[in-house]
Amino acid sequence: MSEDEIDRIVAQWNRERPDLDVSPTHVLQRIARLNLLLEASFAQVFARYGVSWPEYTVLATLRRGGPPYRMNPTALGQAVVLSSGGMTKLLDRLEGTGLVERQPDPADRRGRLVGLTRSGRDLVDQAVIDHLANEEHLLAGLTGAERQRLTGLLRKLLLQEPLQALDPARRGRRRAASTSSLQKLQGQAEQA
Secondary structure (H helix, E strand, O other): OOOOHHHHHHHHHHHHOOOOOOHHHHHHHHHHHHHHHHHHHHHHHHHOOOOOHHHHHHHHHHHHOOOOOEEOHHHHHHHHOOOHHHHHHHHHHHHHOOOEEEEEEOOEEEEEEEEEOHHHHHHHHHHHHHHHHHHHHHOOOOOHHHHHHHHHHHHHHHOOHHHHOOOHHHHHHHHHHHHHHHHHHHHHHHHO
């Protein structure tokens, strides 16, 4: 089997600091390197549509949610793992290009929703075809069974507590579940 950049990094650490266990580097640095390379590949695909990879993730998140293709900015930021400041800048750019629009939230007088425009939906519907073809190309070196095994292992890693504690989408789901439970209790109290 060929050696990759991570094998060289591990060998250097083993040579320089043989007292350290750098075995986690084999897995985590490969994931980190893959992430960088995937983002570069995705950026090439989405550049053809005039959007960045993070902009596409926002548009795709709204599109996957189904009609009416709207979310509040906080939930959207949690879904795509962006800070509120980063989300605001991204939404400003997307709104400036006519791909999203900010709307009043009918359920909250002070709240706002981000809605996908028709142009935004058309862009996502076209870009997702190229994106999926690119993903297929990137995974061509793995068999179906290898993909399933890798999927299972990555899922297991993502669901373990140290990573779950860092995931803003998980915190958002927990907050939504708490709000839902509180609303149920309030409704029961009102009926009593």
